Amino acid sequence: MSKDLGVGVISLGWMGRLHTRGYKQVAERYPELDVRLRLVSAADPVQRNLDDATRSLGFERATADYRELLADPEVDVVSICGPNYLHQEMALAAVQAGKPFWIEKPMGVSAAQSKEITQAAEAAGLVTASGFNYRHTPAVEHARDLIRGGRLGRITNVRCWLIADYASSPQGPLTWRYSKELAGSGVFGDLLSHGFDLAQYLVGRIASVSAMSGTFIPERPKALEQGIGHAAVAVTQETYPVENEDYGAVLARFDSGVLGTFETSRVAVGPRAEYVIEVYGTQGSVRWNYEYMNHLDVLIAADNAHHHGYTRVMADATHGDFGRFQPGPGQGMSFDDQKTIEAKLFLESVLTGEQLAPSAADAWAAAECDEAAVASAADGAWHDVPTVPGRTTYDR
Numbered sequence: 591m592s593k594d595l596g597v598g599v600i601s602l603g604w605m606g607r608l609h610t611r612g613y614k615q616v617a618e619r620y621p622e623l624d625v626r627l628r629l630v631s632a633a634d635p636v637q638r639n640l641d642d643a644t645r646s647l648g649f650e651r652a653t654a655d656y657r658e659l660l661a662d663p664e665v666d667v668v669s670i671c672g673p674n675y676l677h678q679e680m681a682l683a684a685v686q687a688g689k690p691f692w693i694e695k696p697m698g699v700s701a702a703q704s705k706e707i708t709q710a711a712e713a714a715g716l717v718t719a720s721g722f723n724y725r726h727t728p729a730v731e732h733a734r735d736l737i738r739g740g741r742l743g744r745i746t747n748v749r750c751w752l753i754a755d756y757a758s759s760p761q762g763p764l765t766w767r768y769s770k771e772l773a774g775s776g777v778f779g780d781l782l783s784h785g786f787d788l789a790q791y792l793v794g795r796i797a798s799v800s801a802m803s804g805t806f807i808p809e810r811p812k813a814l815e816q817g818i819g820h821a822a823v824a825v826t827q828e829t830y831p832v833e834n835e836d837y838g839a840v841l842a843r844f845d846s847g848v849l850g851t852f853e854t855s856r857v858a859v860g861p862r863a864e865y866v867i868e869v870y871g872t873q874g875s876v877r878w879n880y881e882y883m884n885h886l887d888v889l890i891a892a893d894n895a896h897h898h899g900y901t902r903v904m905a906d907a908t909h910g911d912f913g914r915f916q917p918g919p920g921q922g923m924s925f926d927d928q929k930t931i932e933a934k935l936f937l938e939s940v941l942t943g944e945q946l947a948p949s950a951a952d953a954w955a956a957a958e959c960d961e962a963a964v965a966s967a968a969d970g971a972w973h974d975v976p977t978v979p980g981r982t983t984y985d986r
């Protein structure tokens with residue numbers, strides 16, 4: 591495949607702008623990929639975003655109609671960064687146009703939509719990428735190496751929580767995220783899908799779940815304008831119902847017999863983006879917190895006979911792709927850098943035909959976990975998580 595690729599980005603909200611920055615960084619961070627990118631087209635119905643596309647983001651053209659972008663012969667690869675309810679139609683249209691896509695999570699509003707998107711892309715022989723950026727953190731890759739290398743012994747259990755405050759104000763606008771029709775589940779799909787993916791990436795497939803959930807801010811004012819991500823915007827005086835969960839707690843059993851606990855909230859007052867995963871084994875454990883994303887706390891009993899507690903490993907060039915971003919140990923990496931790694935994996939998948947990036951099938955696998963958790967929270971029973979037969983990468 592030609593290494594001259596034209597990029598199209600559908601939707602220029604928070605994620606569309608982050609994907610755009612990711613693409614821009616790839617050639618500099620990964621020169622050996624020898625990819626030459628052109629930001630050809632962006633699509634968004636909001637005029638301000640169209641203006642930004644050509645004025646400051648670097649796109650050659652912009653359109654309000656994403657189908658026009660997909661029909662553009664100069665667009666070779668596509669990012670799909672719209673609200674969840676548009677993912678299915680956008681992804682199926684990208685498949686129809688024969689364009690590989692990098693899509694955000696949760697993919698669609700249900701596991702059924704995730705399945706349809708995955709199967710359409712795979713039937714068309716297209717590589718994909720999905721937005722599970724936390725996997726790419728060098729400290730997380732180091733944790734995976736330790737786990738896979740047997741340094742923690744036999745893995746016994748996982749603790750994971752994704753606790754955020756982005757919706758903690760009752761004045762926070764009722765955007766698409768709070769609607770079952772437009773978002774699907776609430777914080778399960780929005781945040782916990784990352785936790786399910788991380789846990790599966792580190793220790794393998796989740797087999798069954800039991801969950802409870804709650805909606806702690808049952809009504810919110812409506813947004814009067816389209817903002818970016820969770821940004822505050824002008825709101826109505828009246829309030830309207832929130833339709834999906836603000837909080838959830840999940841017990842999980844993995845195929846391997848590993849046990850897990852998960853907790854997630856979008857309305858916590860205190861933690862900002864406290865995304866933590868801890869993996870325990872018979873010979874040690876690791877603990878990672880996104881708020882300190884370049885640290886990994888490690889205790890390996892064999893290296894620490896007196897059990898003096900965790901050693902804080904600060905990421906350096908021996909961990910994951912850290913060296914692509916900073917030549918010196920202990921420097922900071924960021925959310926943007928995670929997305930640059932994801933952009934590189936997507937483009938490398940396109941160039942080689944090998945599925946290297948987290949795939950649509952991985953997003954489907956996480957969606958099956960989300961949906962089983964939602965079902966369990968509704969009926970109180972344990973729910974099996976169906977196996978996904980697609981090209982998952984978490985288990986490589």
Ligand SMILES: NC(=O)c1ccc[n+]([C@@H]2O[C@H](COP(=O)([O-])OP(=O)(O)OC[C@H]3O[C@@H](n4cnc5c(N)ncnc54)[C@H](O)[C@@H]3O)[C@@H](O)[C@H]2O)c1
Nearest residue numbers: 601602603604605634636671672674694695696721818819
């Ligand atoms: N990977 C992550 O960590 C992460 C973080 C935030 C959001 N997300 C996901 O990214 C997706 C987008 O979230 P966001 O925070 O960027 O949302 P956002 O609300 O900031 O942006 C959504 C954009 O979609 C545009 N849009 C609406 N209708 C459209 C249409 N018909 N055609 C084209 N564009 C249209 C809006 O104008 C807006 O610019 C969601 O699936 C979300 O769950 C992932």
